[in-house]
Amino acid sequence: MTTRQEPRPSDEARPFWDATREQRFVLPWCTDCERALWYPRTTCPSCFGSAVEWRADAGRGTVYAASVHHRPGPGRDADDGPYAVVLVDLDAGVRIMSNVVGCPPEAVTAGMRVMVAWEPLSEGRNLPVFRPTPEDA
Amino acid sequence: MIREALDDAGLTLADVDGICCSGIATGIAEYLDLRPTFVEGTFVGGSGFELHVEHAAAAIAAGLCEVVVGVYASTPRLDRRLGTTPASFGPMGPDMAAEWEAPYGAMVPMTSYALAADRHMTQFGTTAEQLAQIAVDTRRWAAMNPRARYQDPITVDDVLASPVVASPLHQLDCCLRTDGAGAYVLTTAERARDLRRPPAYVLGAATASDHWVISQMPDLTVTPGARSGPAAFAHAGITTDDVDVLEAYDSFTITALLHLEDLGFCAKGEGGAFVEDEKLGPGGSLPTNTNGGGLSYTHPGQYGIFLLAEAVRQLRGSAGERQVDGAEIAVAHGCGGVLSATATVVLGTEATL
Numbered sequence: 001m002t003t004r005q006e007p008r009p010s011d012e013a014r015p016f017w018d019a020t021r022e023q024r025f026v027l028p029w030c031t032d033c034e035r036a037l038w039y040p041r042t043t044c045p046s047c048f049g050s051a052v053e054w055r056a057d058a059g060r061g062t063v064y065a066a067s068v069h070h071r072p073g074p075g076r077d078a079d080d081g082p083y084a085v086v087l088v089d090l091d092a093g094v095r096i097m098s099n100v101v102g103c104p105p106e107a108v109t110a111g112m113r114v115m116v117a118w119e120p121l122s123e124g125r126n127l128p129v130f131r132p133t134p135e136d137a
Numbered sequence: 138m139i140r141e142a143l144d145d146a147g148l149t150l151a152d153v154d155g156i157c158c159s160g161i162a163t164g165i166a167e168y169l170d171l172r173p174t175f176v177e178g179t180f181v182g183g184s185g186f187e188l189h190v191e192h193a194a195a196a197i198a199a200g201l202c203e204v205v206v207g208v209y210a211s212t213p214r215l216d217r218r219l220g221t222t223p224a225s226f227g228p229m230g231p232d233m234a235a236e237w238e239a240p241y242g243a244m245v246p247m248t249s250y251a252l253a254a255d256r257h258m259t260q261f262g263t264t265a266e267q268l269a270q271i272a273v274d275t276r277r278w279a280a281m282n283p284r285a286r287y288q289d290p291i292t293v294d295d296v297l298a299s300p301v302v303a304s305p306l307h308q309l310d311c312c313l314r315t316d317g318a319g320a321y322v323l324t325t326a327e328r329a330r331d332l333r334r335p336p337a338y339v340l341g342a343a344t345a346s347d348h349w350v351i352s353q354m355p356d357l358t359v360t361p362g363a364r365s366g367p368a369a370f371a372h373a374g375i376t377t378d379d380v381d382v383l384e385a386y387d388s389f390t391i392t393a394l395l396h397l398e399d400l401g402f403c404a405k406g407e408g409g410a411f412v413e414d415e416k417l418g419p420g421g422s423l424p425t426n427t428n429g430g431g432l433s434y435t436h437p438g439q440y441g442i443f444l445l446a447e448a449v450r451q452l453r454g455s456a457g458e459r460q461v462d463g464a465e466i467a468v469a470h471g472c473g474g475v476l477s478a479t480a481t482v483v484l485g486t487e488a489t490l
């Protein structure tokens with residue numbers, strides 16, 4: 001299991017972290033302008049409305065940019081080796097930072113199709129990461 | 138540093154009625170027993186000092202104050218050696234990075250710049266060699282700065298042979314971590330004329346901001362400098378052709394490359410080809426980061442004040458061996474956070490007024 005710095009959950013994102021206990025990937029949506037938003041917040045950055053609801057998401061997207069980290073960042077163990085940090089453009093229309101796992105880190109490049117996968121955190125939570133979709137693996 | 142800056146101007150603390158720093162400006166005022174009428178403590182990362190100059194110049198023009206001192210000091214290198222905790226940056230607002238980036242092993246700020254470099258390469262075919270050329274030319278300037286931490290020449294091959302920290306960036310694509318400090322005095326043009334040393338004049342300035350964490354940056358290949366740069370140039374009534382010396386924040390080689398594009402020295406996506414002919418270095422057509430930059434001279438965390446100091450040296454003709462002949466207009470372009478907020482200051486000699 002990869003060593004990680006545990007995320008510190010904000011009040012705004014509690015539904016997100018709760019859903020990860022069942023490995024469900026959910027996104028906050030503004031019901032006024034029908035847009036997903038990221039990161040979770042209480043007001044929509046597009047219309048400034050506060051009608052935010054959580055919806056299930058397929059967790060699929062495309063890598064926008066990738067970097068293989070050879071020096072371990074905060075919370076990472078050098079023994080875990082190099083890892084890929086990415087920005088993923090989710091099909092829902094938002095961009096999220098993550099890792100791509102399940103393939104050599106140097107194989108991760110912009111344009112790669114990915115889908116959500118889960119890595120365990122403490123207290124039953126899970127961290128969403130991504131892996132190449134089967135046709136891209 | 139405040140003492141040195143005031144001595145340089147021939148002023149004393151009694152003349153000061155405005156204070157700027159990247160944090161709690163009232164604390165510095167208290168420490169010096171000042172009673173300022175202008176207090177500017179905006180924190181936007183390393184570009185704060187250019188933003189402060191913009192705001193202080195506007196305040197002086199509006200009659201809010203007459204003599205403003207701006208200051209910076211940081212000792213991350215010493216702190217690491219002693220195991221002490223560095224002074225806080227001040228109130229930071231919500232910490233989105235702790236929740237949404239740190240669990241992925243993201244390094245602050247390196248991960249963001251590595252992702253920006255990767256995206257530039259993907260979108261425009263920029264190469265590691267082209268980025269390395271920026272580090273090489275900056276080191277050539279540092280060789281002429283006796284205070285620069287690294288002065289030995291390097292080659293493109295040296296950069297590419299240095300360890301990859303976060304691809305595509307190598308160790309020598311990254312700025313230093315040093316101790317350092319700086320300060321400046323800003324006052325009316327009328328008063329500056331009679332002071333001890335020749336002043337540099339603020340011809341124009343502008344600020345722009347568009348995100349704080351990297352996932353919120355709309356396009357990783359376009360910084361807010363694409364707005365603050367042209368706005369400052371328009372304010373000053375200049376074009377890129379008028380710029381004799383460019384001091385452009387180089388936290389990483391990709392940072393400097395993005396500035397060249399966003400300030401309009403070349404088209405978007407052409408920065409790589411633009412720097413290939415060594416034009417940024419000594420003797421080149423666009424002398425850039427003439428003190429050796431954050432890459433080779435110094436980088437205590439927020440580098441922006443050193444851009445201003447070097448721009449003023451060049452306009453005064455006091456840059457020694459690295460002096461750019463006939464420098465009349467210098468640009469100090471700060472970039473703070475993770476390509477988050479830029480502030481551009483156009484400075485000129487008296488002849489440019």
